[in-house]
Amino acid sequence: MADENKDASQDPLQENLFSLEIISLKPIMGSKTAQLTHTALASDGWEYAVKSCDDGRSSLIKAAKNPSLVPASEWICNKLADTCGIATPPCQVITDTNNNQTFFGSRYDLSALATPVSILDFIDHLADSDLLQRQVWAIYAFDQFVFNIDRNTNNYLYSIGRDEKTIVQAFDFGLSSLVLGWPNQTGTNLLPYGCPTTDTWRSIKKITGTNQSCIDAALSVLGNLSRINVDFLEMICDRMPPSWLPPLQRTALLSWWDSQRHSRIESVRKEVLR
Numbered sequence: 001m002a003d004e005n006k007d008a009s010q011d012p013l014q015e016n017l018f019s020l021e022i023i024s025l026k027p028i029m030g031s032k033t034a035q036l037t038h039t040a041l042a043s044d045g046w047e048y049a050v051k052s053c054d055d056g057r058s059s060l061i062k063a064a065k066n067p068s069l070v071p072a073s074e075w076i077c078n079k080l081a082d083t084c085g086i087a088t089p090p091c092q093v094i095t096d097t098n099n100n101q102t103f104f105g106s107r108y109d110l111s112a113l114a115t116p117v118s119i120l121d122f123i124d125h126l127a128d129s130d131l132l133q134r135q136v137w138a139i140y141a142f143d144q145f146v147f148n149i150d151r152n153t154n155n156y157l158y159s160i161g162r163d164e165k166t167i168v169q170a171f172d173f174g175l176s177s178l179v180l181g182w183p184n185q186t187g188t189n190l191l192p193y194g195c196p197t198t199d200t201w202r203s204i205k206k207i208t209g210t211n212q213s214c215i216d217a218a219l220s221v222l223g224n225l226s227r228i229n230v231d232f233l234e235m236i237c238d239r240m241p242p243s244w245l246p247p248l249q250r251t252a253l254l255s256w257w258d259s260q261r262h263s264r265i266e267s268v269r270k271e272v273l274r
């Protein structure tokens, strides 16, 4: 019985249950990204885009108030998005056993593209597909909730469904949530105008218009966020290495979630219905 009550994050055996090991780590070649410096081949045989607390710290992005919280933000947002019914690539905690450094890993979707084949093509698909419209509205509501400033067209993964239509997954929450001072410093504030998320949204909304099916998709995400209780969020936090989120910030997040998240959800609901 005592074991059941033990905090999993304090138990190295438990922690290993939730992590993969690195087989090899490779620096990113080619064009520079803001936070991603390495990819890793992991013990499950798949390649991951990996981010450590140090990658955040060395990034030059000025908007990042707490850059070392990049892995925690990625982990929490991916798990919450997934729970709300938003498609995201699978993610894992990955450990380098040489030095016990831990990484957030986003599993490479080898069949997807991280850039639309062409923007015009994406616009055509968006105008044509009710499903894609619902996806981008759901992702927008979620991004507003977690204060993700960076949803540009290169932060969706694009695939072609069996009906030949484009579908997307949301990835890259490295400039969102805890990194940006969410939730206590953002309170109920919506994203600022002029950030990639709001700029991209303006263009998307011109194409989709505002129809009930899109609104319903966004409201469904907000409804799910209001149903995720603090114990569930705590479980998500317990499954990442304790070093990713200092105890004070963890306590502040959980306490905000328990008492104040509904005001933020309400603020996003008004934006979605606007």
Ligand SMILES: Nc1ncnc2c1ncn2[C@@H]1O[C@H](COP(=O)(O)OP(=O)(O)OP(=O)(O)O)[C@@H](O)[C@H]1O
Residues within 6 Å of the ligand: 032, 033, 034, 035, 036, 049, 089, 106, 107, 108, 109, 110, 112, 114, 154, 155, 157, 171, 172, 173, 174
């Ligand atoms: N799960 C994944 N599947 C496929 N490609 C991925 C995945 N994760 C990351 N990538 C690729 O790695 C690139 C950089 O990843 P990511 O956007 O998370 O890092 P970043 O440093 O925040 O980048 P940027 O500043 O360019 O947005 C992506 O644009 C994409 O090409």
Ligand SMILES: [Mg+2]
Residues within 6 Å of the ligand: 154, 155, 172
């Ligand atoms: Mg990116």
